[in-house]
Amino acid sequence: MSQGINSSLIKFVVRLGDNNLILGHRLSEWCSKGPFLEEDIAMSNIALDYIGQARVLYSYAGQLDGGKNEDYYAYERREHEFTNALLCETPNGDFGMTVARQLYYSVFAYALCNALLKSKDETLSGYAGKAVKELAYHVRHASDWTLRLGDGTEESNKRMQHGIDELWMYTHDLFATLESDKELVAAGIIPDVAAMKGEWLEQVKDVIQRATLTMPDVNAWQMEGSRKGRHTENIGYIISELQYVTRAYPGCEW
Amino acid sequence: MENVMELEAQFQAKIDRGEFIEPKDWMPEKYRKTLIRQISQHAHSEIIGMQPEGNWITRAPSLRRKAILLAKIQDEAGHGLYLYSACETMGISREELNHQLHTGAAKYSSIFNYPTLSWADMGAIGWLVDGAAIVNQVSLQRTSYGPYARAMVRICKEESFHQRQGYELLLSLCRGTAEQKAMAQDAMNRWWWPSLMMFGPHDAESAHSAQSMQWKIKRESNDELRQKFIDKTVAQAEFLGLTIPDPDLKWNAERGHYDFGQIDWEEFNNVIRGNGPCNKQRLNHHVKVHEENVWVREAANAYAKKNAKKSETLVA
Numbered sequence: 001m002s003q004g005i006n007s008s009l010i011k012f013v014v015r016l017g018d019n020n021l022i023l024g025h026r027l028s029e030w031c032s033k034g035p036f037l038e039e040d041i042a043m044s045n046i047a048l049d050y051i052g053q054a055r056v057l058y059s060y061a062g063q064l065d066g067g068k069n070e071d072y073y074a075y076e077r078r079e080h081e082f083t084n085a086l087l088c089e090t091p092n093g094d095f096g097m098t099v100a101r102q103l104y105y106s107v108f109a110y111a112l113c114n115a116l117l118k119s120k121d122e123t124l125s126g127y128a129g130k131a132v133k134e135l136a137y138h139v140r141h142a143s144d145w146t147l148r149l150g151d152g153t154e155e156s157n158k159r160m161q162h163g164i165d166e167l168w169m170y171t172h173d174l175f176a177t178l179e180s181d182k183e184l185v186a187a188g189i190i191p192d193v194a195a196m197k198g199e200w201l202e203q204v205k206d207v208i209q210r211a212t213l214t215m216p217d218v219n220a221w222q223m224e225g226s227r228k229g230r231h232t233e234n235i236g237y238i239i240s241e242l243q244y245v246t247r248a249y250p251g252c253e254w
Numbered sequence: 255m256e257n258v259m260e261l262e263a264q265f266q267a268k269i270d271r272g273e274f275i276e277p278k279d280w281m282p283e284k285y286r287k288t289l290i291r292q293i294s295q296h297a298h299s300e301i302i303g304m305q306p307e308g309n310w311i312t313r314a315p316s317l318r319r320k321a322i323l324l325a326k327i328q329d330e331a332g333h334g335l336y337l338y339s340a341c342e343t344m345g346i347s348r349e350e351l352n353h354q355l356h357t358g359a360a361k362y363s364s365i366f367n368y369p370t371l372s373w374a375d376m377g378a379i380g381w382l383v384d385g386a387a388i389v390n391q392v393s394l395q396r397t398s399y400g401p402y403a404r405a406m407v408r409i410c411k412e413e414s415f416h417q418r419q420g421y422e423l424l425l426s427l428c429r430g431t432a433e434q435k436a437m438a439q440d441a442m443n444r445w446w447w448p449s450l451m452m453f454g455p456h457d458a459e460s461a462h463s464a465q466s467m468q469w470k471i472k473r474e475s476n477d478e479l480r481q482k483f484i485d486k487t488v489a490q491a492e493f494l495g496l497t498i499p500d501p502d503l504k505w506n507a508e509r510g511h512y513d514f515g516q517i518d519w520e521e522f523n524n525v526i527r528g529n530g531p532c533n534k535q536r537l538n539h540h541v542k543v544h545e546e547n548v549w550v551r552e553a554a555n556a557y558a559k560k561n562a563k564k565s566e567t568l569v570a
């Protein structure tokens with residue numbers, strides 16, 4: 001692999017790893033706070049899936065990047081070096097908000113992993129093979145809850161609609177690409193992520209409408225910047241917690 | 255009257271033969287009540303126990319440890335679920351069990367009323383708290399009520415992983431820097447005595463023991479179990495290089511057991527009465543989460559009802 005394409009691939013893999021870690025972090029905050037016991041377990045399960053995926057991706061990035069380990073990416077970088085999608089770092093809010101975030105993210109991530117199954121990069125296609133099964137469940141889980149809350153009671157409908165509306169402005173950023181992605185696309189290593197938005201929009205719209213909810217205004221202004229490390233204010237607090245122990249006791253093995 | 259006495263005699267004979275009592279079998283009302291109290295207390299402990307450990311998920315210092323901790327807590331939630339199901343076989347609903355927890359009518363293990371103050375506490379809980387729980391639960395695999403015994407078999411399989419991960423976590427700290435080792439020792443100092451208290455009062459002071467032993471709801475006494483735990487834990491502490499905070503702890507060759515110091519029963523009783531560092535916090539958290547999410551459960555029910563109706567009309 002050429003120098004250039006190697007560093008492009010690292011950026012892409014770290015982006016995907018960051019998505020998983022930060023969303024997994026958010027979902028893990030639900031532990032012992034779930035709306036009932038079975039759902040508490042389900043959310044921990046999903047959080048574990050994402051954290052597991054982050055570890056696979058970070059390990060691969062480290063392998064490409066001179067032998068760094070998975071924990072380097074989680075514990076030794078600064079806020080602006082994280083390139084997770086903005087959506088992943090949004091606060092949990094109520095259960096409706098979390099379900100909306102899960103719907104938006106999992107539909108995106110499922111499609112991405114599905115495309116990565118055909119990647120010419122064997123590590124990435126191997127990762128996708130496992131991840132796609134987990135994500136299929138996440139999509140089902142998020143869709144089912146969107147339907148239940150949207151078409152449940154008046155209150156749940158209102159809350160679910162609120163989640164769908166509030167988070168909309170962060171969804172375009174899921175599809176952000178870098179100039180450096182182009183050579184990866186050309187080499188058949190990754191799909192053209194930006195081109196996946198149309199399909200995503202259709203799928204999300206279908207669930208939202210079946211849930212008797214209203215689709216947000218697709219032309220409304222949306223925030224971007226995550227792939228360049230420009231975040232919402234949430235990131236600093238996430239990183240503070242995530243890295244608290246390792247920063248307080250530097251250079252230790254845990 | 256004679257009839258009941260006969261039934262009771264048959265019931266006891268069945269237990270004496272070492273057979274399981276199953277949900278449909280006749281059982282004395284007091285057996286049922288005692289079991290509900292014991293199993294639900296156990297279930298609530300699994301659930302409340304998620305809080306002190308959950309406190310450190312987002313701050314776990316490596317991704318591997320984070321994943322292990324999260325998986326461990328998820329297991330505990332699963333244990334709560336099995337045990338609530340075992341309770342339900344005795345004709346009490348989940349709502350009622352939850353209500354008993356919230357009103358204080360049902361208890362949970364006092365160990366979870368202590369705060370988790372450092373990362374080392376995740377190790378100490380796994381090693382000592384899960385370790386103490388295992389000693390108790392292994393003996394309950396032979397308890398007389400079938401669903402409870404079977405839940406214990408499943409639970410014990412997972413508990414040994416819980417204890418191992420805690421011990422391994424502490425081992426990393428003890429082999430690390432002086433600061434890490436001090437963190438581990440501090441956790442040991444705080445969790446040792448509360449772990450011994452998990453086995454309950456001395457046999458002489460234990461209110462429910464005699465009847466429970468006869469019914470084989472309990473298989474070994476509090477003091478026997480506590481001694482077992484201490485005997486197997488001392489060598490493990492030595493291997494870690496940690497000091498057990500008990501100057502009176504020493505091997506008694508004559509007894510073939512470790513002697514140990516006086517447990518602070520005043521603290522024990524006080525925490526049971528609600529005066530522990532986190533009693534209010536733990537219960538308030540559970541109540542708050544339950545109340546904040548009423549709307550989710552209502553929505554799920556409303557949706558299920560609507561869809562049951564829809565499929566009815568489809569059939570019609």
Ligand SMILES: [Fe+2]
Binds near residue numbers: 300329330333409413
């Ligand atoms: Fe457990």
Ligand SMILES: [Fe+2]
Binds near residue numbers: 330384412416
């Ligand atoms: Fe456990």
